[in-house]
Amino acid sequence: MEFKNPQEELERFRSRLAVAGGFVLFCFVLLFIRFVWLQVIQHDYYRTRAEDNRISLVPIVPNRGLIVDRNGAVLARNYSAYTLEITPSRARDLEHIIDGLAAIVDIQPKDRKRFKKLLEESRNFESLPIRTRLTDEEVAKFIAHRYRFPGVDIKARLFRQYPGGAFASHLLGYIGRVNDRDLEKIEAREQDANYRGTEHFGKTGLEQRYEFELHGDTGFEQVEVDAGGRAVRTLARTAPVAGNNLTLTVDAELQRIAEQAFGDRKGALVAIEPATGGILALVAVPNYDPNLFVDGIDTQNWKELNESPDKPMVNRALNGAYPPGSTFKPFMALGALTLGKRRPEQAISDPGFFNFGGHHFRDDKKGGHGMVDMYKSIVHSCDTYYYMLANDMGIDNIAAFMGQLGLGSRTGIDIDGESEGVLPSQEWKRKRFKKPEQQKWYAGETISIGIGQGYNAYTPIQLAHATAILANNGVVFRPHLVKHITDTRTGKRTEIEPKPTRQLELKPEHIEVIRNAMVGVNKEGTGARAFAGAEYVSAGKTGTAQVFSLKGAEYREGGIKKELRDHALFIAFAPADAPKIALAVLVENGGFGAQAAAPIARQVFDYYLLGKRPKAPAPVDEAAVEEDGE
Amino acid sequence: MNPGLGLGMIRDFLRRLVAPIDPPLMAIAGLLLLLAVGVMGSASPERINTQLINVAVALVVMRIVAQVPPQRLMHLAVPIYLAGVLLLIAVALFGDVSKGARRWLNLGFMRVQPSELMKIAMPLLLAWFFQQREAMPRLRDYAIAAAMLLVPVALIARQPDLGTAILVLAAGFYVIFFAGLSWKILIGMAAAAAAAAPLAWNLLHDYQRHRILTLLDPEKDPLGKGFHIIQSTIAIGSGGILGKGWREGTQAQLEFIPERHTDFIFAVFSEEFGLLGNLVLLGLYALLIGRGLMIAANAATLFSRLLAGAVTMIFFTYAFVNMGMVSGILPVVGVPLPLVSYGGTALVTLFIGIGILMSIHGNRMLVQK
Structure with missing residues (x-):
């Protein structure tokens, strides 16, 4: 049986304390080395990463050029409207989110169908409209509930409008959302950078043929963004240049x-x-x-x-x-x-x-x-x-x-x-x-x-x-x-x-x-x-x-x-x-x-x-014949 | 009325109020608290008031504990431990699930996290245990101590709460270590642990494995599990030597740092105050630990020594694990930065520890005759 010796025991305890103290010191030095590595040796790299995190280049889509007739009558123009958009890559359960949105703003089955179609055709990380042309009241309602919908935002966008409706549609053509085929054309012309942020592309008619004239030069805004991707403030801005206007020979x-x-x-x-x-x-x-x-x-x-x-x-x-x-x-x-x-x-x-x-x-x-x-x-x-x-x-x-x-x-x-x-x-x-x-x-x-x-x-x-x-x-x-x-x-x-x-x-x-x-x-x-x-x-x-x-x-x-x-x-x-x-x-x-x-x-x-205007569509002259003289 | 009498009474009261308080320990803790308020003012200013209330409560608890003599604490060791284990079992059976883990016990009027209690109860019990075997403890005694340690650790790890399990395990281990477990066995255990690592791997929860894998290569999963570590290392690294300045850290202010007022508050601090700030913080912790070890070295009884040593090393464990995980050299486990992170529970636990140290220090002469 070993008898205890208080003094010896205390010494041993103190030596253990010393070991513990040494271990603490060792670990702290380890941490310090790690800090030096991150904050001194790798500092430039991490500073760049932090800047990249913080600063985002946001394209500003230019106004599309107007199309006017030979006398200046407007055939295609733009108007600004609010859209409610979802970025699918940032949203978790789309169906659930859309159901939630439908409780706040009016979302019709056809809006859902259209959104689904857009989703299938869309490029990655693009924000897609679930509703366009929101009323001011709807905008206000959504903003009050925005925190509940990560990845959903209101955007002010320019829309193409053909004021004449079906009038002259076959010559004007129309624009639609950019698809893969359009992207190939954009790449072939090396216009990729200029089309960052552009969502529409001429599909037929003059809108198609003169796409690159009508498009304009995209502007850019350097903005500071938070982790949620929302802009906090603007650091620098290059204004966009509106697309060229087309004056037609058409009357x-x-x-x-x-x-x-x-x-x-x-x-x-x-x-x-x-x-x-x-x-x-x-x-x-x-x-x-x-x-x-x-x-x-x-x-x-x-x-x-x-x-x-x-x-x-x-x-x-x-x-x-x-x-x-x-x-x-x-x-x-x-x-x-x-x-x-x-x-x-x-x-x-x-x-x-x-x-x-x-x-x-x-x-x-x-x-x-x-x-x-x-x-x-x-x-x-x-x-x-x-x-x-x-x-x-x-x-x-x-x-x-x-x-x-x-x-x-x-x-x-x-x-x-x-x-x-x-x-x-x-x-x-x-x-x-x-x-x-x-x-x-x-x-x-x-x-x-x-x-x-x-x-x-x-x-x-x-x-x-x-x-x-x-x-x-x-x-x-x-x-x-x-x-x-x-x-x-x-x-x-x-x-x-x-x-x-x-x-x-x-x-x-x-x-x-x-x-x-x-x-x-x-x-x-x-x-x-x-x-x-x-x-x-x-x-x-x-x-x-x-x-x-x-x-x-x-x-x-x-x-x-x-x-x-x-x-x-x-x-x-x-x-x-x-x-x-x-x-x-x-x-x-x-x-x-x-x-x-x-x-x-x-x-x-x-x-x-x-300058004579007819009162009715041209008549059909039943009495006229093709071969004269009968 | 004699105004001198009133003043004298107040002076007397104050003297008695501060008597059990160890000035160096209080000074270091006070500096850390000041620093905490500063960082909180950057990371989450709206939480300062709540945290100040937490601090006040914790200080009151500390003051009370500081007055309890170690003798008394020793008597409480077994009941507290048993209560803790029972509560842990209750949690396993009836606990509330929050964020995928069963950690909380709803008592009707309040929710408690019994695992937190074990951080103090564990060293208390083991210190008591070795005090009972004042004769040279035998191997059998260490085995019993290990068993008493592993039961609550296993219960906590199962919740799952890896961070607390590690802290409790460490707290218990420190007592065993200070009690004089031979180096041969310690080294043997380390070897056995290394050998058992693959087995332990299989016992881990998926999310725990994921954390370890993420640590090894955070860039593999930059938007998922790796995001926390990537963003916090960017914050620290971009802070440089002098830091970006208070409330000027872009990673912190633009919310790239996750959990920036709790577990990852160190990244906020480090981004804004740089390597220099880190040195100050490490220095404060080193002083705190040094003072604690000194108290342990001079403590009167074996119980006091073991308890003081273990409690001090708990502080170290908190600080090292937290800074290690935030700077990307340890896996992410839920361990706050001691005295700095937001949250009342951990703060109270830590100040109970400081209170114990103060009590042990205040009673160092009494029994030593």
């Missing part, structure tokens, strides 16, 4: 009158100022309300627009390809004169049909027009004259001449996605078809090409463009919608297309013949009824494009379903001696061009040349 009033002239019919109209190529009106109806797309369209509207049999999303002026029908004839005649295949006074005898290879190509007028020269062939729209002419010219000559007028190729209008149409030729057929027996061009196929049928298919803008070239004596301008771009910072204007792109080798006396004949159409021919009493001299040509092959049966309007009725066409320019306006009109399933299309052109000319 908004003319555009409105042209749109209204269609009533509830489908179709397209393109009016061009021949001396510049500037487009005065570009109508494609039905149209749609581009405002629906700005905040992200909801599924129901999207479905309606896409599934409507009227196809309102299709820009018929640029993407509808139609056989030109008899509107093709003046160009055929011009080609014949230029190539020396006909002289104006040279007349043929029209028995009412043209026989080729045992096949009767019928003229609409039974018994024929008798002796027909070039003037009469246009004024009375004689088919037989053009059957023969097409046969004499041959398909490749026709194709070469029409190609010069821009038919069958993109006009280069400043809207993306224009269709080419079809300019038939031997080569075209070889490329178009796969089987060898289909690739061969048959001489018989050339015949109906002469009257604008067969494989012929052109867009309304191509027809208007060709008409403008004719009206402008063969001087070609690229059709364009934007007259000039105004730099908002300097006020500097950049004119678009002030110079002609080419000059066709056409003889003035040949053009004169065609012009006279087309004036004759509106005076004494198929366009005379529509232009009766006009206080100006206009030149025109009606046309009717077959939708449905009759296979020899008589065409009777009443007996055919509306969708199968012929398309009505009309090309025209005025005043005939010094044209200020050239146009092409197409009315889908409108019947004869003289009935449905020419009256629309009359209203447009009356307004543009005389």
